[in-house]
Amino acid sequence: MPEPLDQALAEVRELLLAPGLTRAVAAGRRRGHAPSVSRAQVRPVTLKSGRKLQIVTDDGSRPFTRNVDPGAEAAAAFDELLAEPFGNWHVETETSTVQVRITKKGDAQVHRAAATVAATAGPQAHDRAKQWLLDPGDPLFEVIGGNAAKRRQIDAFLRALAATLPDELPSPLRVVDLGCGNAYLTFAAYRYLAGRGAQVQVVGVDVREDQRVRNTAVAERLGCAADVSFVAGTIEEAALPFTPDLVLALHACDTATDQALARAVRWEAKWVLAAPCCHHDIAAQLKNVKTPFPYGETTRHAILRERFADVLTDSLRAALLRLHGYRVDVVEFIDSAHTPRNLLLRSRRTGAEPTAEQRTEYADLTAQWGVDPALAKMLAS
Structure with missing residues (x-):
């Protein structure tokens, strides 16, 4: 139920100044407004000079840290932060968690809950913490589970996303995740991008x-159902309410990755991030064609043929994207210890016409190996 914004912010102020505060995060922006910083975090720390409240703000280029005395100095600093038009506040104390989301109408949606994790005794030591792109205390992790391995995977994905997008994001930014599954990366992308303003x-x-039903319920629980929605359908035919700027396709199996890339090209999406999964299509074709000389050893053994098929498949995908006006980087987005499918095709549309050399190289490569990539057939249809 919406609550008056001033009343909700007064509650946040009281919690920030209370002795039981463990941490607080402000991020996002209200409709039609932009805060002077993209994010602010508050936590108690113990320094040689005694207990302080540490405020870390980020303007998008680097974080700025200051430590204030509890009391009047902290109250003045918090009043400045509360005056900023942030879209979300997340406050944790030793006994409770309070989440405030400012709606498009300027009201506050407030979620209150008992603390789910026992707080450590006393303020945190003043150690340099890892700078996560999505704070480990984000409400998302309360829903999907916040173990360290999942946080690292999400952080690695978000870093790849950050490296793909420009510093100044378009607004609105329209995103589709094709083959989203349980959607924890979908939600992570939303939380991170919204946090950038x-x-x-x-x-x-x-x-x-x-x-679809499960993910919709999660969106409602996180208070973002107005901005994050789900549809049930195939990658090729699912109807969207908009033409996306950013297309995600993360671990879509075999030619489902090709289906996602083909739709992205037809949409002329500005950015595409695809993490391929299995590669059966080209692997099956290699079994039925004569390997060109002198590369027989690359396909003689099943395990080597499978690995070579992976490389050839993604090389051809990257080449086809270049032929259709994209600049492509193929990178590892997380260590293989976390997942063997750790390759990412990171693409940005430039609209550049392919060169004669690029066309010839692709034609010669497919002819030499006798393969016809699924993506090529989809783009030609």
Whole structure:
């Protein structure tokens, strides 16, 4: 139920100044307004000079840290932060968690809950903490589980996303996640992008209706159902309410990755991030063609043929994207210890016409190996 904004912010102020504060985060922006910093974090620390409240703000280029005395100095600093038009506040104390989201109408949606993790005794030591792109205390992790391995995977994905997008994000920024599954990366992308100040609209697509229902419930629980929605349908045919700027396709199996890339090209999406999964299509074709000399050893053994098929498949995908006006980087977005499928095709649309050399190189490569990539057939249809 919406509450008056001034009343909700007064509650946040009281919690920030209370002795039981463990941490607080402000991020996002209100409709039609932009705060002077993209994010602010507050936590108690113990220094040689005694107990302080540490405030870390980030203007998008680097964090700025200051330590204030509890009391009047902290109250003045918090009043400045509360006057900023942040879209979300997340406050944790030793006994409770309070989340405030400012709606488009300027009201406050407030979620209050008992603390889920026992707070450590006393303020945190003043150690340099890892700078996560999505704070480990974000409400998302309360829903999907916040173990260290999942946080690292999400952080690695968000860093790849950050490296793909420009510093100044378009607003609104329209995003589609094709083959979203349980959508924890969909939500992570939304939380991160919204935290950078953009108005973000996200649609997740998955063929399973039960996933749509589950993910919609998660969006409602996180208070972002107005901006994050889900549809059940195939990657090729699912209807979207907009033409996306950013297309995600993360671990879509075999030619489902090709389906996602083909739709992204037809949409002329500005940015595409695709993490391929299995590569059966080209692997099956290699079994039925004569390997060109002198590369027989690369396909003689099944395990080597499978690995070579992976490389050839993604090389051809990257080449086809370049032929259709994209600049492509193929990178590892996380250590292989976390997942063997750790390759990412990171693409940005430039609209550049392919060179004659690029066309010839692609034609010669497919002819030499006798393969016809699924993506090529989809783009030609």
